[in-house]
Amino acid sequence: xxxxxxxxxxxxxxxxxxxxxxxxxxxxxxxxxxxxxxxxxxxxxxxxxxxxxxxxxxxxxxxxxxxxxxxxxxxxxxxxxxxxxxxxxxxxxxxxxxxxxxxxxxxxxxxxxxxxxxxxxxxxxxxxxxxxxxxxxxxxxxxxxxxxxxxxxxxxxxxxxxxxxxxxxxxxxxxxxxxxxxxxxxxxxxxxxxxxxxxxxxxxxxxxxxxxxxxxxxxxxxxxxxxxxxxxxxxxxxxxxxxxxxxxxxxxxxxxxxxxxxxxxxxxxxxxxxxxxxxxxxxxxxxxxxxxxxxxxxxxxxxxxxxxx
Amino acid sequence: xxxxxxxxxxxxxxxxxxxxxxxxxxxxxxxxxxxxxxxxxxxxxxxxxxxxxxxxxxxxxxxxxxxxxxxxxxxxxxxxxxxxxxxxxxxxxxxxxxxxxxxxxxxxxxxxxxxxxxxxxxxxxxxxxxxxxxxxxxxxxxxxxxxxxxxxxxxxxxxxxxxxxxxxxxxxxxxxxxxxxxxxxxxxxxxxxxxxxxxxxxxxxxxxxxxxxxxxxxxxxxxxxxxxxxxxxxxxxxxxxxxxxxxxxxxxxxxxxxxxxxxxxxxxxxxxxxxxxxxxxxxxxxxxxxxxxxxxxxxxxxxxxxxxx
Numbered sequence: 218x219x220x221x222x223x224x225x226x227x228x229x230x231x232x233x234x235x236x237x238x239x240x241x242x243x244x245x246x247x248x249x250x251x252x253x254x255x256x257x258x259x260x261x262x263x264x265x266x267x268x269x270x271x272x273x274x275x276x277x278x279x280x281x282x283x284x285x286x287x288x289x290x291x292x293x294x295x296x297x298x299x300x301x302x303x304x305x306x307x308x309x310x311x312x313x314x315x316x317x318x319x320x321x322x323x324x325x326x327x328x329x330x331x332x333x334x335x336x337x338x339x340x341x342x343x344x345x346x347x348x349x350x351x352x353x354x355x356x357x358x359x360x361x362x363x364x365x366x367x368x369x370x371x372x373x374x375x376x377x378x379x380x381x382x383x384x385x386x387x388x389x390x391x392x393x394x395x396x397x398x399x400x401x402x403x404x405x406x407x408x409x410x411x412x413x414x415x416x417x418x419x420x421x422x423x424x425x426x427x428x429x430x431x432x433x434x435x436x437x438x439x440x441x442x443x444x445x446x447x448x449x450x451x452x453x454x455x456x457x458x459x460x461x462x463x464x465x466x467x468x469x470x471x472x473x474x475x476x477x478x479x480x481x482x483x484x485x486x487x488x489x490x491x492x493x494x495x496x497x498x499x500x501x502x503x504x505x506x507x508x509x510x511x512x513x514x515x516x517x518x519x520x521x522x523x524x525x526x
Numbered sequence: 527x528x529x530x531x532x533x534x535x536x537x538x539x540x541x542x543x544x545x546x547x548x549x550x551x552x553x554x555x556x557x558x559x560x561x562x563x564x565x566x567x568x569x570x571x572x573x574x575x576x577x578x579x580x581x582x583x584x585x586x587x588x589x590x591x592x593x594x595x596x597x598x599x600x601x602x603x604x605x606x607x608x609x610x611x612x613x614x615x616x617x618x619x620x621x622x623x624x625x626x627x628x629x630x631x632x633x634x635x636x637x638x639x640x641x642x643x644x645x646x647x648x649x650x651x652x653x654x655x656x657x658x659x660x661x662x663x664x665x666x667x668x669x670x671x672x673x674x675x676x677x678x679x680x681x682x683x684x685x686x687x688x689x690x691x692x693x694x695x696x697x698x699x700x701x702x703x704x705x706x707x708x709x710x711x712x713x714x715x716x717x718x719x720x721x722x723x724x725x726x727x728x729x730x731x732x733x734x735x736x737x738x739x740x741x742x743x744x745x746x747x748x749x750x751x752x753x754x755x756x757x758x759x760x761x762x763x764x765x766x767x768x769x770x771x772x773x774x775x776x777x778x779x780x781x782x783x784x785x786x787x788x789x790x791x792x793x794x795x796x797x798x799x800x801x802x803x804x805x806x807x808x809x810x811x812x813x814x815x816x817x818x819x820x821x822x823x824x825x826x827x828x829x830x831x832x833x834x835x
Contacts, residue, residue, distance in 0.1 A: 238728040369732040370725070375747060377735050408717045411753075416679075418727035419547040422734045423678040426686050429738040438684060444720075 252323030282344030314356030317344025363519030401476030440470025561632030591653030623665030626653025672828030710785030749779025
């Protein structure tokens, strides 16, 4: 095997009550990546289309993640990475995670899979560290494992794949303003009240229960975040309005995707998702900011091999 | 039907990572209560054996809870409550919750069950308020619903019954010193770091996942509390040692039961529970404080009718 072409999906992290621990994988939205084995050792990023991102392996999350894998598992081969980016950097739907996860998944595959996808999370997270200034695994985990994932701990790495109720659909609206994860992190307080923390872990526990028991009402009641959202909402134009119209249109919940500016909603079924998407669209159209809306089933498979040679 | 005799079980709240939201129900440990319908309106506590507790309905949790129910659902009858207390007040295994839950369960039963057990939680919680100075439902919920319960919210009341892995066994050691819940609350800080809160909700989410998936290793990894335990541990003689010997003896986890002084451990199977119990016993024997050890399967049924006339 000399090369592999991948679909590396976008993902939604945090999911309201699961700040820094929860994420889920999207379906039609994502990048294509091609990884090629080469006789020349080391990692090279040979081509990036779709966006203006650095080819320097030390400056690109895919390069950093790939090097972390090769450092742990030295190879006689080198690898070339080609990325067709369709997820915009800074959009809040895991652009850097898709590249980080894709690089390590592709190289691992070409090496004969010395690592499981669970084990690849740690390497992919090294790329995330470059992107956001802090190591977090809540986007790379759903990309590598599919579905909903819960990061119990990153040191040692302990990630659990959660079940996905079959009718759950995600709606994403991406207002085309750039919001750096590092800025969205800087706005957060370092402490929270015990009272609000208790509320948050009650909601997260309930959400996990709702995912296991296909209880859409419980999922809906649990999608609450009074710790992070009040701060980050200020960075997103018309967030309150987007949330209000989504809930009025029947969404189970609505919140900030990752660190924003994308906003996610979860719905029961595609018909409701279309209504929620339309309601969000109307808010953004009035505002005059460029935007995109994605409607996606939860991608239970995660990252996918498109072809190999 | 004129009277009902009940077994009202003890319970463990908090369960390490689930402060104020999680609890489970014990089996052989509990009180007996008899509730009798009477032609004289109102609530009377006619007899308490086993412990020196107030008969005044305004000063006794059972009375307060019972009056809350009758206020919402006025009756032409009154009710007499008789309690044989075997759970010591201030032991940390839900003594007040057993009485509160028993009172409302018994009266509801004699009234022809106008409320579900879920709905009774709110009334029982009024009794808890008297006992601890703040309303919490993490002990009354497992008593009324059985098994493990998660209190997502108390206003509005939203309690979820979680599944119980079949081989889970609880070990309780009760050092006979009194520790008031209100004092154990006063020692807590009003704020926590965001970092430790994230760790806690990651662990609680993982514990809920472990309960649904019968994953004993995951349950074990999740039974961590770095927020409350470090403070309350100071109030419990030899807590660190009890935890150390339990874990060395193979417990899945060990922590403070409720607000203490009882310490709980969870094990896989009864044989392991006996070993853990013995290890804890040896620590307490050296210390010279009076104590009791209980070994209990998780009581999935909860409160139980023993007889009725």
